[in-house]
Amino acid sequence: MIVESKSSPDAARLVTPTMLVLWLVLATVPLWITRIGLYPYLGIEILIWSLYALAFNLVLGTAGLPSFGHGAYFGIGAYAFGLCQLEIVANLWICLMAAAAGAGLAGVLVALFISHRRGIYYAFMTIAFGQIFWTLAIKSHRITGGEDGLLKIKRLPADFGLVSFDLTDNVAFYYFVLAVFAVGTAALWRLVNSPYGRVVAAIRQSEVRASHLGYNVWLYKVAVFALSAAVSGFAGGLFAMAQLAAFPDVMSLHQSGYVVMMTLVGGGLVSFWGPVIGVFLFLTARDVIGALTNAWMLYFGLLFIAIVLFRPEGIAGAISAAVQQHSLGALRQRGTSAMRLLFGSGR
Amino acid sequence: MFDLLPHLLNGLTLGLLFALIALGFMLIVGLMEQINLAHGSLFALGAYVAMQLTGPRPPLPAELAKAWLALPLGWRYAATLVIAPVIVSLVGMLIELCMRRTYGKDPLYGLLLTFGAAMVIEEMIRLVWGTRDYVLQVPSAINGGFLFGDLIWSTYRFYAAGISAGVIGLVWLLIEKTSFGATVKAGAHDSEIVRALGINLSRLRLLVFVFGTMLAAIAGIIVAPIWGIRPHMGVDAVIPAFLVIVLGGVGSFWGAVVAGLLAGLCVGLAGAYASEWSLLSMYILLVAVVTFRARGLWGKKSVLEA
Numbered sequence: 001m002i003v004e005s006k007s008s009p010d011a012a013r014l015v016t017p018t019m020l021v022l023w024l025v026l027a028t029v030p031l032w033i034t035r036i037g038l039y040p041y042l043g044i045e046i047l048i049w050s051l052y053a054l055a056f057n058l059v060l061g062t063a064g065l066p067s068f069g070h071g072a073y074f075g076i077g078a079y080a081f082g083l084c085q086l087e088i089v090a091n092l093w094i095c096l097m098a099a100a101a102g103a104g105l106a107g108v109l110v111a112l113f114i115s116h117r118r119g120i121y122y123a124f125m126t127i128a129f130g131q132i133f134w135t136l137a138i139k140s141h142r143i144t145g146g147e148d149g150l151l152k153i154k155r156l157p158a159d160f161g162l163v164s165f166d167l168t169d170n171v172a173f174y175y176f177v178l179a180v181f182a183v184g185t186a187a188l189w190r191l192v193n194s195p196y197g198r199v200v201a202a203i204r205q206s207e208v209r210a211s212h213l214g215y216n217v218w219l220y221k222v223a224v225f226a227l228s229a230a231v232s233g234f235a236g237g238l239f240a241m242a243q244l245a246a247f248p249d250v251m252s253l254h255q256s257g258y259v260v261m262m263t264l265v266g267g268g269l270v271s272f273w274g275p276v277i278g279v280f281l282f283l284t285a286r287d288v289i290g291a292l293t294n295a296w297m298l299y300f301g302l303l304f305i306a307i308v309l310f311r312p313e314g315i316a317g318a319i320s321a322a323v324q325q326h327s328l329g330a331l332r333q334r335g336t337s338a339m340r341l342l343f344g345s346g347r
Numbered sequence: 348m349f350d351l352l353p354h355l356l357n358g359l360t361l362g363l364l365f366a367l368i369a370l371g372f373m374l375i376v377g378l379m380e381q382i383n384l385a386h387g388s389l390f391a392l393g394a395y396v397a398m399q400l401t402g403p404r405p406p407l408p409a410e411l412a413k414a415w416l417a418l419p420l421g422w423r424y425a426a427t428l429v430i431a432p433v434i435v436s437l438v439g440m441l442i443e444l445c446m447r448r449t450y451g452k453d454p455l456y457g458l459l460l461t462f463g464a465a466m467v468i469e470e471m472i473r474l475v476w477g478t479r480d481y482v483l484q485v486p487s488a489i490n491g492g493f494l495f496g497d498l499i500w501s502t503y504r505f506y507a508a509g510i511s512a513g514v515i516g517l518v519w520l521l522i523e524k525t526s527f528g529a530t531v532k533a534g535a536h537d538s539e540i541v542r543a544l545g546i547n548l549s550r551l552r553l554l555v556f557v558f559g560t561m562l563a564a565i566a567g568i569i570v571a572p573i574w575g576i577r578p579h580m581g582v583d584a585v586i587p588a589f590l591v592i593v594l595g596g597v598g599s600f601w602g603a604v605v606a607g608l609l610a611g612l613c614v615g616l617a618g619a620y621a622s623e624w625s626l627l628s629m630y631i632l633l634v635a636v637v638t639f640r641a642r643g644l645w646g647k648k649s650v651l652e653a
Contacts, residue, residue: 066455113638120382120454124593125637131586132630139623253582257462264459295474301466308460309448 053275055231064204066123069130073229075251077236092156103233111225149247267314274316358615363511366607369591371562387585388468393564394571421486432564439560481576596646
């Protein structure tokens with residue numbers, strides 16, 4: 001990501017060509033997804049998890065902070081959305097803000113404790129806090145519904161004053177999530193390429209160097225974690241709408257591990273869009289391989305091991321390496337033919 | 348005070364079990380500076396393999412199975428306590444061989460690799476044994492309960508606590524009092540010198556990993572009759588294991604033992620007042636300790652922080 005942002009003129013743009021193409025392709029999904037044997041709900045899931053994985057990658061890829069309890073913030077967002085709708089006010093915008101605010105608040109609280117830590121200790125502390133939130137969600141029956149989850153969440157209409165859209169249909173909801181996704185990706189792209197994002201990336205390379213340069217490393221680490229938690233919570237709020245319920249399951253250690261896997265398999269460490277590739281692969285693999293065998297996690301686990309061993313930079317990394325090699329090869333070929341022309345080699 | 352006694356004893360037993368579960372995890376962290384997230388799955392695998400071996404249908408040829416089943420349960424159980432960890436250690440060996448590629452890189456890679464391994468093992472368990480719960484048969488000598496004052500106490504818990512203490516002691520002897528332990532520690536401290544002395548370091552690491560795996564499996568077999576055998580038991584084990592390591596401090600043997608006891612006591616005593624929330628108390632203890640002592644109770648600076 002750092003390499004990309006330095007060399008590419010896209011870094012300064014609000015909307016890049018890649019982004020536009022991606023949004024346009026995604027906009028056509030409801031037109032053909034049922035024809036290839038899948039269903040619009042999968043599209044919704046992919047978009048929501050992509051937003052979540054991009055938010056997560058803010059911490060893992062951009063800041064280099066191993067957070068292994070991130071499911072907690074996604075789940076808190078889902079619960080906050082549900083509770084706001086059921087207990088306070090049934091307004092879509094307010095409920096989504098509540099989701100982001102609730103998760104962001106939890107993120108700040110956790111970040112205050114852990115931001116002096118590094119490496120494995122940081123990872124362990126995020127797991128511990130993730131487990132605390134997960135236990136709270138499971139045990140607070142009266143508030144969260146315990147293991148049964150928080151039911152009766154509705155897809156509230158998107159009210160824009162003059163017009164109001166009904167989102168109960170999966171296709172309508174898909175387009176709503178896509179619009180949110182578009183805004184979210186543009187905002188995250190700007191954030192990563194802003195001066196703030198550069199400092200965070202510098203901290204990833206060396207905390208010591210960044211602090212010697214006069215940056216308050218601790219504060220930057222708190223802020224990036226809280227931001228990531230807030231966006232994850234926002235995605236969680238959307239997920240509660242998609243599922244029409246909020247369950248403690250997404251907060252478990254396993255599910256927190258899945259978002260790490262998606263991000264790494266896709267190539268979150270080297271590419272902004274890596275996490276999206278990973279989510280797409282993970283969720284379609286779940287449905288396609290899952291329909292063939294009931295042990296799809298086994299195959300995905302093996303694939304994950306292979307990627308960690310042989311391509312730790314993930315699919316996006318492999319693609320960019322292939323592209324680079326290809327263009328280098330083409331260059332070399334052009335070079336040799338030029339040499340041949342000049343020196344008439346071989347004769 | 349007397350009302351608290353059962354909770355205190357419960358907590359101590361649980362603490363010893365926590366320490367036993369964490370022991371193999373700690374060895375690999377302390378001596379190889381690798382986080383083995385598959386520890387919990389190997390723990391579960393140990394329990395499943397032991398259940399299969401002591402159960403009514405051991406996976407053996409017909410004649411052998413007959414001879415095996417003719418043995419009294421006590422003998423079978425004792426033999427399984429050795430055989431099952433050896434079988435599970437083969438899986439550990441496989442993981443270590445894969446893991447070699449990650450040595451010298453960011454410890455994150457080893458952690459992710461073992462997360463993948465944990466997933467694969469867990470799915471394998473689900474494929475072979477399904478999602479239902481199993482019970483591990485134990486000999487009648489350590490089954491049942493006895494009266495302790497006016498309390499009924501489970502014999503098995505005493506046995507489990509005793510075995511845990513014994514295994515912890517043995518591991519301490521091995522690490523601190525034998526030349527094997529000395530070499531392994533030296534290898535962790537300065538791999539260059541150890542290699543220069545003509546010691547096969549990669550074999551040494553394989554041995555440490557296999558040993559850690561066997562400890563995981565033994566812990567699984569000991570804990571199984573208390574927690575029950577189900578696919579989720581691996582996750583239930585790996586969380587206290589990492590908690591004990593962080594609380595005690597990475598790389599400290601006695602830190603892990605004391606942290607295990609502390610966490611167990613904490614859960615046990617919290618169980619007296621708010622049984623619903625007893626597990627939460629463990630995490631709160633961890634957060635409280637680590638807020639004031641960043642590296643846990645007896646932690647040393649390690650490469651894992653970089």
